[in-house]
Amino acid sequence: MPETLTHPAKLLVKLHGKNSRPIELTHETMTIGRKTDNTLPIEDPAVSGHHARIVKVQAVFFIEGLKSTNGTSVNGQPITRHQLHDADMITIGRHRLIFQENVTAGTTALPHLSNWIEPWCLEKRTAPLTNSQSPPRSWLFAGKTDKLEYPLTKQVNTIGSQEGAIIRLTGWFAPKSAATIAQRGQSYSISPSQGAKPLFVNDTEIVGQQDLKDGDLIEVAGVKLSFYLLSETKNTSGNAHTTT
Numbered sequence: 001m002p003e004t005l006t007h008p009a010k011l012l013v014k015l016h017g018k019n020s021r022p023i024e025l026t027h028e029t030m031t032i033g034r035k036t037d038n039t040l041p042i043e044d045p046a047v048s049g050h051h052a053r054i055v056k057v058q059a060v061f062f063i064e065g066l067k068s069t070n071g072t073s074v075n076g077q078p079i080t081r082h083q084l085h086d087a088d089m090i091t092i093g094r095h096r097l098i099f100q101e102n103v104t105a106g107t108t109a110l111p112h113l114s115n116w117i118e119p120w121c122l123e124k125r126t127a128p129l130t131n132s133q134s135p136p137r138s139w140l141f142a143g144k145t146d147k148l149e150y151p152l153t154k155q156v157n158t159i160g161s162q163e164g165a166i167i168r169l170t171g172w173f174a175p176k177s178a179a180t181i182a183q184r185g186q187s188y189s190i191s192p193s194q195g196a197k198p199l200f201v202n203d204t205e206i207v208g209q210q211d212l213k214d215g216d217l218i219e220v221a222g223v224k225l226s227f228y229l230l231s232e233t234k235n236t237s238g239n240a241h242t243t244t
Helices: none
Strands: 010-014 021-024 029-033 052-057 060-065 072-074 077-079 081-083 089-092 095-100 137-142 149-151 156-160 179-184 187-192 199-201 204-206 216-220 223-228
Touching (some): 060 072, 187 199, 187 204
Antiparallel strands (some): 029 052, 060 081, 072 077, 072 089, 089 095, 137 149, 137 223, 156 179, 179 187, 199 204, 199 216
């Protein structure tokens, strides 16, 4: 039988305004925070000096919040301590960290974020924004689509396999229209398409319409996406306090 090769668990790091990179979790403890003595330092006034840590207990990883003022969330839910599973998305302020468990050679794994490009920089916006903010994004971390990240620039953004869908599904049995993300003024909402497969936001099935918040986890038709806001004008020092 061929030898089975395993690789260390990884943290796929997408810090706001910086290039993406993978970090192998080879130590028992990894600390995250603003101070330079952290394993992963993040220069952001909204991040506490020692914000969170990832701890390995035997073969299981946990993330623990370190009583930071602005908190830590996993898949859109605030946590104090949480066991990490493959593809969990950790949110610290405006920064995203994706946990990838040990994988064996030949197993489909999440792509290295260091190979990602910023596709919204290359695309022409199809509708003007109503303010100076960058459009929100939807970021794929599981499933089959034609890209990894999508700017939501239209008034109505379709998730499906049909031509013109903003988030294009590519699976064999992908529905033509699975759900739509609609812009209403400064807010966004998601709703399932008629007759499509169930739509979930943060593990709750959505029957009608659901307003979207930064960090929400969307699951529909075999794909998982995160919704997040990317605003250069967002205030990180007014209501966002820091700790030492």
